[in-house]
Amino acid sequence: MNERWSNEEFLARLRKVGALHYHDKHPYHVSMHEGKLTPEQLRAWVANRFYYQKNIPVKDALILAKLPSREERRRWIQRIIDHDGREGTEGGIEAWVRLGEAVGIPREEMLDERHVLPAVRFAVDAYVNFCRLEPWPIAVASSLTELFAPTLVSQRIGVLEQLYPWVRPEGLEYFRSRLHQAPRDSDHGVEIVMRECTTREEQEKAIAALSFKCDVLWALLDALALAYPNKEAVLT
Numbered sequence: 001m002n003e004r005w006s007n008e009e010f011l012a013r014l015r016k017v018g019a020l021h022y023h024d025k026h027p028y029h030v031s032m033h034e035g036k037l038t039p040e041q042l043r044a045w046v047a048n049r050f051y052y053q054k055n056i057p058v059k060d061a062l063i064l065a066k067l068p069s070r071e072e073r074r075r076w077i078q079r080i081i082d083h084d085g086r087e088g089t090e091g092g093i094e095a096w097v098r099l100g101e102a103v104g105i106p107r108e109e110m111l112d113e114r115h116v117l118p119a120v121r122f123a124v125d126a127y128v129n130f131c132r133l134e135p136w137p138i139a140v141a142s143s144l145t146e147l148f149a150p151t152l153v154s155q156r157i158g159v160l161e162q163l164y165p166w167v168r169p170e171g172l173e174y175f176r177s178r179l180h181q182a183p184r185d186s187d188h189g190v191e192i193v194m195r196e197c198t199t200r201e202e203q204e205k206a207i208a209a210l211s212f213k214c215d216v217l218w219a220l221l222d223a224l225a226l227a228y229p230n231k232e233a234v235l236t
């Protein structure tokens with residue numbers, strides 16, 4: 001049997017998965033951050049990512065139900081509140097609908113999912129089912145893409161402000177909230193994964209879970225790239 005990695009080695013390997021496979025490297029995402037998406041392509045990204053957003057609290061509820069201690073559940077439940085909100089303090093899903101309105105997608109069109117592509121649905125449903133079926137420490141490991149999200153999200157605020165000036169600024173509130181929520185969530189996630197994945201086999205499963213999650217995000221962008229191709233690239 002292979003020896004377990006030290007926590008430092010394990011964390012470095014988790015980070016390497018992101019360095020190689022996180023969705024910031026996908027051509028559709030690269031185009032977004034270079035300011036090259038057309039309004040239609042940016043709207044398509046927002047409308048399809050909504051299906052991911054609305055399923056985040058669902059997968060978090062599946063994980064919550066498996067957490068064995070009250071202490072862990074108390075911390076984890078905050079993720080659901082962040083997205084679903086409460087009366088008076090609407091959460092991330094509402095903020096994402098407002099992002100949609102800020103890019104020109106009427107609320108009704110976002111909520112009825114008419115723009116959600118089949119492959120996006122399959123990819124996101126696979127993530128939810130992964131969290132439903134896997135042991136909770138491995139499901140938690142799949143959330144660790146959040147280690148890589150804050151840098152990207154803070155860049156995205158500047159990108160949208162500067163390169164897509166037609167996007168109404170109030171739409172960016174979702175991303176501003178994630179700047180403090182995501183590091184808190186990934187700290188908790190890392191704490192759990194380091195504590196629970198103590199054998200080499202469990203560590204390798206955690207790496208595979210994070211890799212799977214990167215594939216989910218990647219597949220979402222593949223679907224968008226196919227349905228909303230770059231017109232110049234097709235013609236040349």
Ligand SMILES: O=C(O)c1cc(C(=O)O)c2c(n1)C(=O)C(=O)c1cc(C(=O)O)[nH]c1-2
Pocket residue numbers: 056142143144145146148149152153178217
């Ligand atoms: O905009 C992004 O690039 C991005 C990426 C990710 C991610 O890495 O999974 C999340 C989010 N945003 C996000 O907003 C979010 O709430 C979120 C929750 C999770 C998760 O798996 O629990 N990932 C992400």
